[in-house]
Amino acid sequence: MKKLLLLVVVLIQYASFSQEHAWVYLTDKENVANAVANPLTILTQEAIDRKAAHNIPIDERDVPVNENYISQLKLQTGISVMAKSKWFNAVYVIGDQTNIENLINLDFVNFIDFADKSLNQESRAVELTNKFMVEEALVDFNYGDSQNQVEMIGVNELHFQDFTGEGITIAVLDSGFLNVDTMQGLQRLRDNGDLLGGYDFVSRTDDVFAFTGNEHGSRVLSTMAGFVQDQFVGTAPDASYYLFRTEDVSSEMPVEEAYWVEAAERADSLGVHIINSSLGYRVFDNPNYDYIPEDMDGNTAFISKGANIANEKGILVVNSAGNSGATTWQSVGAPADAAGVFSIGAVDGDGNYAAFSSQGSAVQPTQKPDVVAQGQAASVINSSDSIISNNGTSFSSPIIAGAIASLWQALPNASHEEIKQFVRMSASQFNTPDFFLGYGIPNLQLALDIGLSVPEETFVQFKVFPNPVSTILHIQIPQSTEPTHLKVYNVLGKVVLEKAIHQSETQLDMSSMASGIYIMSFEATDASKQFKLIKS
Structure with a gap:
């Protein structure tokens, strides 16, 4: 045995x-973006609270x-x-x-x-x-007629990584959405179940696809959601969309501002991430209602105040700067003047300022426009399914809005303010903004890199602590004979602190700085680093 x-x-x-x-x-x-966006489906509340307390992101590894x-x-x-x-x-x-x-x-x-x-x-x-x-090589679109406007801002690089707006919801506030329910150029949108519904606040009806005397909204939507095999691809072909008609093209009256705010409130209640609004208000049919340039201060117009509240609620509001650049008015209109709005100007296909694009001014509380995209000879799909060229910041705005949706899918833990700042920081003239191009033409791949930050193993000698900070912030940088240049930006993109650091370790007194989220940017001769800093 x-x-x-x-x-x-x-x-x-x-x-x-x-x-x-x-x-x-x-x-x-499976369903990474949705899982990360809804962490209670994959983590306990205790785990979520712990991560939040220590500023630890919830990412794909948690799925x-x-x-x-x-x-x-x-x-x-x-x-x-x-x-x-x-x-x-x-x-x-x-x-x-x-x-x-x-x-x-x-x-x-x-x-x-x-x-x-x-x-x-x-x-x-x-x-x-x-x-x-x-x-x-997950996604390899042939962009056709939309190639220039997509590649100009680098969103094609995000698409290639399968960041196409999936899991992000956009509300489009516009004037008319004729044939969106039948257009072949939006068939992919409907087949994927990404056309979530809408409402006509002007006519008070659910029939948002009816003829309203204008198809502007259909063309705007196409720059984001359009897809024609080998001929046209929008900047967020897999995002989800609500369509809200707030503009009455038969007249120009302040009630349209009220419609807009109603729609923004509806968007908030539906959990929308992004609003794209290719609308602007400054003069009306009754001149007694007109605004004057000094009113474009970001907090006078009813619509601008409403847009700021939408921003406070966590919605990323993208709005066209306007087409008044070549008129006596020149400056951006409402609600693009609002500090909480990400305002978009226009360039031509070569990246040069489009003369019609409204300009910023010292009246606005923040840099306007924020960034620019192609708005001169932009490719759109009309309600008859023809791919045509159109001019206007009406189209540069949704091109950016869709690109931001693709970026946000890639950075699901980022706040709307962080997303805006990443896009600003990626732009061509971030260090020298002006009233024509704002911070310039963004590069969405660079914005993603900034959002992910430089890998810790690459520049391990850069450290800031504690984070969040209440009073004294300790900064550790690589040893160097050359100074490291530090800039601290608030969520509106303004530099609030700038200095040269010569020591390998130093301290900053942050006690006088307002609570909130900031971006710290270090630039040395042979290295660079960005940090998200939370001031408690």
Whole structure:
């Protein structure tokens, strides 16, 4: 009997040693953007509170491994699934070498790492790397007529990484949405269930697609949501949209400002992330109602005050600067004058200032416009499904709004104020803004890089602590004979502190600075770093 037991033990040990152990790394996770945007679906409230208390972001690593992938792995011949890791998006398996190697044929398997490193042959490593590289090319649109306006602001780079606005909701406030329910250029939008509804606040009807004497909103929407295979792609083809008619083209009266605020309130109640408004108000049919240039101070017009409240509620309001640049009026209108509004000017296809684009002035409380995009000869799809060119900041605004939706999908933990600041910081003349182009033409890929910040391992010597800070902030920078230039920006993009730092470690007294979120930017000769700083 003892000999039999010994034989059984030996056989068990032999069987266990004939099996290989490996980590199987998976390609992706399910509904990442939605899960991160709704953390209670993946974390306890206690975990969320802890992360918030220590300024720790909730990211893709918090999203569970796709259970469908695990189920499929369990069905494979000779494979036992022993453990899983959401942080690494990997599954630990046991099986014989051949069966484990065969898992690479599953389209959701990224690569395999054997516990016995000698089995990770170089030839197979090359094969797995090539597979990974192919799968990284997630989206490769042929932009056709919209190529210039998309590539000018670098949003094509986000699309290539599969950031196309998925999970972000945009409310479009405009004048008319004729044929949006039937246009072929918006078929993808409808097929994906991303046309969520709308309302006509002028006519008080749910029929937002009826003829209103104007199809301006249809064209505006197309710059974001339009898709015609190999001919046209909007800047956020996979975002979701509500359509609100607030503009009455038959007249120009202050009641339209009230309609706009009503729509913004509806958008807030629906959980909208972004409002795009290609509208502006300054003069009316009755001259007694007219604004004067001095009224464009960001807090006089009813619509501007309403836009500021929308911003306070966490909505990122994007608005066209206006088309008065070549008139005696010149400056931006309401609500683009509001401090809480991200105001968009226009350039031509070469990136030069478009003469019609409204300009900022010293009357506005913040830099206007914020940034610019192509608004001269912009490509749009009209209600008859023709791809045409149109002029106006009416189109540069939604081009940016859609781009921001794609960026926000990539940075789901960022606040709306942070998103705006990342876009400003990415722009072509961030350090030298003016009243024509504002901070310039943004680069959305650079904005994403800023949002993700420079990897810690690259510039580990840059440190700021504590963060959040109440009084004294400690700053540690790399040793250098050259000074490091520090700028601190508030959420409106204004420099509130600027100084040269010569020491490897220094202190800043932050006690007089208002509570809120700031961006700290360090620029040295051979390194740079941006930090989000919270002043408590």
